[in-house]
Amino acid sequence: MSEQKPVIAIIGGTGALGTGLARRWLQAGYKVIIGSRTAEKAATAVDDLRDILQQRGVSSPSVEAMDNSEAASKGEVVVLTVPFSHHSSTLEPLKHSLQGKILVDVTVPLVPPKVARVQLPEQGSAGQIAQTLLGDEVHVVSAFQNVPAIHLQEGDDLDCDALVCGNSKEARAKVIELANAVGMRGLHAGPINNAAAVEAMTSVLIFINKQYKSHAGVRVTGVEA
Amino acid sequence: MSEQKPVIAIIGGTGALGTGLARRWLQAGYKVIIGSRTAEKAATAVDDLRDILQQRGVSSPSVEAMDNSEAASKGEVVVLTVPFSHHSSTLEPLKHSLQGKILVDVTVPLVPPKVARVQLPEQGSAGQIAQTLLGDEVHVVSAFQNVPAIHLQEGDDLDCDALVCGNSKEARAKVIELANAVGMRGLHAGPINNAAAVEAMTSVLIFINKQYKSHAGVRVTGVEA
Numbered sequence: 001m002s003e004q005k006p007v008i009a010i011i012g013g014t015g016a017l018g019t020g021l022a023r024r025w026l027q028a029g030y031k032v033i034i035g036s037r038t039a040e041k042a043a044t045a046v047d048d049l050r051d052i053l054q055q056r057g058v059s060s061p062s063v064e065a066m067d068n069s070e071a072a073s074k075g076e077v078v079v080l081t082v083p084f085s086h087h088s089s090t091l092e093p094l095k096h097s098l099q100g101k102i103l104v105d106v107t108v109p110l111v112p113p114k115v116a117r118v119q120l121p122e123q124g125s126a127g128q129i130a131q132t133l134l135g136d137e138v139h140v141v142s143a144f145q146n147v148p149a150i151h152l153q154e155g156d157d158l159d160c161d162a163l164v165c166g167n168s169k170e171a172r173a174k175v176i177e178l179a180n181a182v183g184m185r186g187l188h189a190g191p192i193n194n195a196a197a198v199e200a201m202t203s204v205l206i207f208i209n210k211q212y213k214s215h216a217g218v219r220v221t222g223v224e225a
Numbered sequence: 226m227s228e229q230k231p232v233i234a235i236i237g238g239t240g241a242l243g244t245g246l247a248r249r250w251l252q253a254g255y256k257v258i259i260g261s262r263t264a265e266k267a268a269t270a271v272d273d274l275r276d277i278l279q280q281r282g283v284s285s286p287s288v289e290a291m292d293n294s295e296a297a298s299k300g301e302v303v304v305l306t307v308p309f310s311h312h313s314s315t316l317e318p319l320k321h322s323l324q325g326k327i328l329v330d331v332t333v334p335l336v337p338p339k340v341a342r343v344q345l346p347e348q349g350s351a352g353q354i355a356q357t358l359l360g361d362e363v364h365v366v367s368a369f370q371n372v373p374a375i376h377l378q379e380g381d382d383l384d385c386d387a388l389v390c391g392n393s394k395e396a397r398a399k400v401i402e403l404a405n406a407v408g409m410r411g412l413h414a415g416p417i418n419n420a421a422a423v424e425a426m427t428s429v430l431i432f433i434n435k436q437y438k439s440h441a442g443v444r445v446t447g448v449e450a
Contacts, residue, residue: 116415117415117416117418117419118349118415118418118419118420118421118422119418120345120349120421124343124345148447151447159446159447160446160447163429165429187433187436187437188432188433188436188437189429189432189433190341190342190343190428190429190432190433191342193342193343193344194342194343194425194428194429194432195343196343196345196421196425197343197422197425197426197428197429198429200419200421200422200425201422201426203415203419203422204388204390204414204415204419204422204423205445207413207414207415207419208412208413208414208415208445208448211412211413212412212413212448212449212450214447214448214449215447216445216446216447216448217445217446217447218443218444218445218446219443219444219445219446220430220433220441220442220443220444221384221385221441221442221443221444222373222376222384222385222439222440222441222442223433223437223439223441224437224439225437
């Protein structure tokens with residue numbers, strides 16, 4: 001993977017987080033597919049991305065629009081950025097396309113309206129739900145749940161880490177590479193069970209953002225990665 | 226509380242975390258009671274504390290040894306630092322003494338031997354278990370689960386934040402003052418439900434410490450508190 005950059009498909013990739021990640025991966029020279037429920041919706045997001053990247057001097061980014069199903073099939077690494085309420089229903093029909101691949105799950109199990117309150121699912125975390133649903137031949141890796149989307153959209157350096165959880169160390173290492181490409185330090189943070197900590201932290205950050213009028217992120221201190 | 230420092234009782238206060246916190250509060254001029262299952266065991270820890278503090282130029286620290294029951298009764302703010310396996314059994318007999326007080330719960334629900342794996346209790350978190358067990362007249366505030374004890378024992382500045390969770394904002398504010406006295410930045414991190422995020426993060430930090438040979442802590446970035 002160091003030698004050749006994988007094609008990244010972002011399922012539900014038209015939102016602030018999905019397009020923020022896409023922008024950074026495109027700037028780093030990755031090929032990106034934006035997936036959405038319809039290819040038309042994805043195409044609008046891709047047009048916007050092209051405009052923004054051109055302003056930043058990236059004149060011919062390698063970005064395509066597809067529906068989620070085609071995106072999951074064509075992507076070599078697949079990233080999921082959908083609301084928790086659509087998490088399982090989005091993954092279920094993609095199960096076949098994802099076999100043997102890495103699924104980067106960015107989902108946070110927020111339960112509106114109390115999104116600043118930790119309310120983890122019975123199964124532990126969205127990451128664990130995905131791993132159970134997809135089976136062991138899909139390497140589910142959770143990451144990027146704590147990065148403020150606004151920071152992905154702007155600026156260069158991100159003052160926050162990506163805590164990368166998943167049962168395969170090799171798959172985690174590949175996602176750490178993707179985190180570095182985004183401008184974050186990626187850290188091995190343990191098995192997929194540990195996604196619970198990172199997903200729950202998002203509600204803490206939402207609370208902090210309300211309390212302190214901030215766009216908070218998380219750094220692990222005392223570590224040289 | 227800004228005017229007058231409360232007497233702090235540390236239940237199960239003879240371990241690395243309890244004595245580390247005690248040392249820092251004593252250095253900051255607080256009165257501290259070290260509680261243990263027997264007053265004799267607490268007395269040994271207090272002798273050690275006096276020696277260490279004398280070496281640091283604190284010649285007559287206000288520190289006393291008591292059994293847990295007396296400590297909980299005499300303390301104005303009560304801090305709990307026991308293993309999760311003793312959490313409920315330690316709290317149950319102290320319920321009466323704690324009414325109307327702040328209980329600072331430092332407990333992390335680790336499940337040996339897999340302490341680097343998040344395994345939250347059914348009830349959500351140790352903090353929620355304590356709040357339910359003690360009732361609404363006790364202000365349970367969770368904090369200090371992520372600070373490496375070794376850093377409390379050494380040095381001055383701690384490069385980590387205290388994420389302070391509890392249902393009473395006023396009680397949280399008092400614990401934030403105690404965090405500041407320890408040399409940490411304390412942040413309002415939400416209701417007691419949010420303790421789940423902070424407790425779970427401890428397992429992530431244990432994993433990171435194994436992986437990177439570190440003594441990791443957590444900082445929230447992008448916030449001016």
